[in-house]
Amino acid sequence: MADNIVIVKNLTKKYGSKKVVDGISFSVRRGEIFGILGPNGAGKTTTLEMIEAIRKIDGGSASINHIDVSEHPQKIRYIIGVQPQSPAFQDKTKLKEIIELFSAAYGEKVNPTEMLKSVNLEEKANEYVENLSGGQRQRLSIAASLVHNPKVFFMDEPTTGLDPQARRNLWDLVKSIQKKGITVILTTHYLEEAEMLCDRVAIMDQGKIIALDSPHNLIKELLGRGFKKERHVEQADLEDVFIDLTGKKLRD
Amino acid sequence: MKKSLFTIATFARLNAKRFFRDKLAIFFTIVFPLMFLFVFGALTKNNGTVSFNVALINQSNSSFAQHFVEQAKSSKILKVDKMTTSLDQAKEKMKRSQLDATIVLPKGFGDIAQGVDYPAGQADVYYNENNKQGAQTLALILQQQFDVINAQHVKFVTPLSVDTKSTQSPSLNRFDYTFSGLLGFSILGLGVFGPVNVFPELKKQGILRRFHTTPLRVWQYFVANVISQGFVGLFAIAALFISSVTFFHLHMKGSYITFILFILLSIFTIYGIGLALGGWAKNERQAAPLSNLVTFPMLFLSGTFFPRYLMPEWLQTISGYLPLTPVVDGIRLIVTEGKGLFDILPQMGLLLGWSAIIYIIAFRVFSWE
Numbered sequence: 001m002a003d004n005i006v007i008v009k010n011l012t013k014k015y016g017s018k019k020v021v022d023g024i025s026f027s028v029r030r031g032e033i034f035g036i037l038g039p040n041g042a043g044k045t046t047t048l049e050m051i052e053a054i055r056k057i058d059g060g061s062a063s064i065n066h067i068d069v070s071e072h073p074q075k076i077r078y079i080i081g082v083q084p085q086s087p088a089f090q091d092k093t094k095l096k097e098i099i100e101l102f103s104a105a106y107g108e109k110v111n112p113t114e115m116l117k118s119v120n121l122e123e124k125a126n127e128y129v130e131n132l133s134g135g136q137r138q139r140l141s142i143a144a145s146l147v148h149n150p151k152v153f154f155m156d157e158p159t160t161g162l163d164p165q166a167r168r169n170l171w172d173l174v175k176s177i178q179k180k181g182i183t184v185i186l187t188t189h190y191l192e193e194a195e196m197l198c199d200r201v202a203i204m205d206q207g208k209i210i211a212l213d214s215p216h217n218l219i220k221e222l223l224g225r226g227f228k229k230e231r232h233v234e235q236a237d238l239e240d241v242f243i244d245l246t247g248k249k250l251r252d
Numbered sequence: 253m254k255k256s257l258f259t260i261a262t263f264a265r266l267n268a269k270r271f272f273r274d275k276l277a278i279f280f281t282i283v284f285p286l287m288f289l290f291v292f293g294a295l296t297k298n299n300g301t302v303s304f305n306v307a308l309i310n311q312s313n314s315s316f317a318q319h320f321v322e323q324a325k326s327s328k329i330l331k332v333d334k335m336t337t338s339l340d341q342a343k344e345k346m347k348r349s350q351l352d353a354t355i356v357l358p359k360g361f362g363d364i365a366q367g368v369d370y371p372a373g374q375a376d377v378y379y380n381e382n383n384k385q386g387a388q389t390l391a392l393i394l395q396q397q398f399d400v401i402n403a404q405h406v407k408f409v410t411p412l413s414v415d416t417k418s419t420q421s422p423s424l425n426r427f428d429y430t431f432s433g434l435l436g437f438s439i440l441g442l443g444v445f446g447p448v449n450v451f452p453e454l455k456k457q458g459i460l461r462r463f464h465t466t467p468l469r470v471w472q473y474f475v476a477n478v479i480s481q482g483f484v485g486l487f488a489i490a491a492l493f494i495s496s497v498t499f500f501h502l503h504m505k506g507s508y509i510t511f512i513l514f515i516l517l518s519i520f521t522i523y524g525i526g527l528a529l530g531g532w533a534k535n536e537r538q539a540a541p542l543s544n545l546v547t548f549p550m551l552f553l554s555g556t557f558f559p560r561y562l563m564p565e566w567l568q569t570i571s572g573y574l575p576l577t578p579v580v581d582g583i584r585l586i587v588t589e590g591k592g593l594f595d596i597l598p599q600m601g602l603l604l605g606w607s608a609i610i611y612i613i614a615f616r617v618f619s620w621e
Binding site: 052053054074077078080082084085086087088089090092093097100101102104105106107108109 | 255256258259261262263266269270273274454457458459461462463464465466467468620
């Protein structure tokens with residue numbers, strides 16, 4: 001049996017009578033990159049936020065490294081790193097000061113230059129955060145989330161709004177984070193991103209997980225059901241799996 | 253504990269650094285109150301002297317009348333409105349209270365009659381019913397001036413006379429009230445208006461929620477902000493203090509240590525209000541109305557812009573309990589009356605009481621997003 005670092009059981013979030021996250025269960029293996037895919041409003045971000053201990057869990061449970069999230073949120077915060085959807089920093093702050101600030105939040109002191117070097121920003125150490133491009137801000141944010149060497153790293157749509165170069169750069173970065181032994185859980189809209197990066201993906205729709213496997217297996221399974229692409233007879237990619245499962249209807 | 257101190261120290265240090273890089277923040281926290289100081293300081297500079305705004309209408313051609321007009325124009329007591337030349341104009345202005353009274357020197361005023369060697373005549377003082385007292389005082393002053401001139405021409409004896417003597421004990425002048433009021437205004441500005449704008453913005457950008465994913469505790473964040481804001485506040489107060497000493501001859505009678513300690517306690521209390529409001533509000537639209545509701549009474553009733561002794565007694569009693577009132581009173585007691593820590597215990601007690609209430613609320617209502 002695989003060593004599961006994150007275990008989620010019957011996780012539920014209700015807003016009024018509507019179940020935004022509807023009793024989902026899954027496990028994330030230590031050291032893997034785990035993707036959560038789904039259309040807007042599927043409950044991806046809410047799921048992450050509950051596991052990150054910043055949103056109340058209405059039903060079920062989540063644990064990280066055998067620590068229950070609802071019972072010990074403060075302990076959880078020491079072992080996770082969180083990359084928000086659109087990272088922002090207070091302006092008039094230098095990059096190295098951002099690193100100082102975040103390490104101080106964990107009560108630790110790190111070498112800011114070294115942290116910035118790991119995301120290729122050491123030359124910008126003395127610049128203000130407002131002078132960064134979108135991709136640079138993402139990288140700074142990643143460095144800031146990793147100052148305390150977390151066990152699990154959450155990324156919410158890390159490449160949304162980035163240009164293709166910045167995206168590929170970020171993929172490399174995520175792979176290098178995995179190499180350090182950090183488990184990565186990310187959400188994304190981009191299916192080729194999930195296919196490229198993730199060891200396993202869960203596909204969510206309407207608060208439920210409707211498929212969970214490696215991208216390769218999901219595609220194989222779809223093909224096994226006799227799926228054929230219209231033009232390229234022999235090929236299918238994860239996007240087909242996605243659309244097949246969640247439907248083509250446009251949701252905002 | 254040691255880790256907590258490091259966390260707090262780092263946040264406080266970087267907060268303060270960020271402030272001094274932010275020109276807009278410096279303007280609103282330091283320069284803006286200074287501008288108020290100079291405006292109010294200039295308004296109260298010629299305190300102690302009474303003056304009247306008058307129109308002076310001279311219908312006489314005599315050299316005595318001419319001479320009188322010249323003298324009146326250079327007088328400190330009379331501020332002669334040079335724009336008004338006719339009685340009708342003057343009446344209009346008196347109606348609007350732009351003028352206190354009008355002095356008319358009628359035709360023939362100051363002419364030297366045949367057979368005598370001195371000028372004679374009667375000056376008329378016109379006034380509006382709502383300014384009776386002012387006009388009567390003015391008439392009295394004119395009469396005194398005429399008496400002096402009369403005495404030069406006609407000898408007469410004055411068996412009874414009145415002389416005024418000063419008691420020599422310095423009383424508070426208007427600038428002393430202005431100074432403590434402006435310090436109160438400045439503390440209200442940096443304590444409430446600052447955080448009420450900053451925190452909702454930080455929430456909107458998700459910056460606070462980001463800190464929430466780290467082990468940073470609310471109390472650590474509060475303490476760090478209180479320290480940095482206290483530090484910044486001391487700068488703002490020092491700028492006001494030094495300007496007042498340099499330009500408006502403020503005399504510091506109390507001890508500097510007492511003063512600094514009291515200022516820090518004041519900033520602590522008032523900043524708590526800003527933390528509570530800004531920490532509670534989810535966005536600017538929520539923060540603005542409530543912060544106006546909380547700050548306006550203090551702005552006008554705590555003695556920032558006009559001294560509280562001008563208010564009716566019942567209002568003085570109520571406004572005495574506002575959190576900013578002990579701040580303004582305490583500063584005045586220390587700076588202009590030289591009172592020590594022991595004398596301002598009531599003010600400090602009131603501030604500590606408010607702090608307890610305010611910070612309990614601030615902790616309860618704070619949200620990271």
